[in-house]
Amino acid sequence: MTPEVFVAAHTTVARASLVPEIALHLATEITPIWQATEDWLREKNIEPPFWAFAWPGGQATARLLLDEPQRVAGKRVLDFAAGCGIAAIAAAKAGAARVEAAEIDPLALAAVRLNAALNGVAVETPEGDIVGADCRWDIILAGDVCYEAPMTAHILPWLRAMAARCEVWVADPGRAYLPGQGLEPMAKHAVPTSLELEDRTLREVTIYRMSP
Template sequence: MKDAAGFIARHTVLARPALVPEIELHLATEITPIWQASEDWLAERDIEPPFWAFAWPGSQALARLVLDSAIPVAGQRVLDFAAGGGLAAIAAARAGAAVVEAAEIDPLAIAATRLNAAHNGVVVDASTADVVGQPCRWDTVLAGDVCYEAPMTGHIMPWLRGLAAQGAAVLLADPGRAYLPKAGLQPVARFSVPTTRELEDRDSREVTVYRVER
């Protein structure tokens, strides 16, 4: 993707998420203009919304816990799954993780994660490789706001539970999405996270961070 970093920089502003002011990201203020700009730049139509351009409530909650050492990651191998713009990954790197991976299927999200990581002076290995189904090579897995569709939930939850069974600490942050599983999750923290009406139907979301049980 030629000059993806330049495209992102032109269509976002540097801003600090409400719950994680220590980290500055390239973020959009409105979804429609950057969505249309992405379609024009890619010369494609009906693409997925640019979720990477917003600091989602689940990622903010995970990043907050990581920076506060409530989720200990120092010296560990960490995966930020469905990373968006890489907020939780950057927090893990800032908190001393030995290796941080960010997994996303959207190439623009990977470009945004790399740009955001560089801006914050940390190293994150960001890749569009599909990690679902891969054996566990991480000590901690962070997954923010991933249960928003039934097919997505059905695809990833058996794998996340399998990672937990292999010994990883799997933390899932959810702001009340409809397809969150009802069992096998142990709540560990709750936050009220300010949101934008560009993405949500309210001004804040109550986010619960769960540990996925083995």
């Protein structure tokens, strides 16, 4: 079974409440998709299926891009730790010249490819860990990336370095490891959530511009 076949078989085409313009392959319940992923990749080092959900940071970023397409029109955009790719798809719809979606999980990359095709847009999906790469973008989008200490420690120095060469946006709904400084608020969105995924039914997401 290919990653694309697995994603299609274990998801339903749906739309996130804040971004109804974008169709996505999403899980309808947490437990089945988690179990299916573990069973299929039991002996491989694969992340949990974060790609099967439209997380608050991605939704808020996508909403901002669709409402204000001039922010990315004609620019080169990276959706970092893209998950389902909702922000990347929004950037492409908003007229970005080139859009890449970075993920270390091959299932996430498959989900992004399927979701981009579903919405009729072009999104490139480079393989492997992009942290440490030279800057080839005008804007880097990073939604919900500060949810655990090791992840934040791995990515933050690189994102800070990138912020000296391009715009870096961090969309955060109050995760524990968000840096306490070097972030300038740009916009806010209240994002409806599920108690299966979050500890509340509404998350306020702030989109920040990162300082180098």
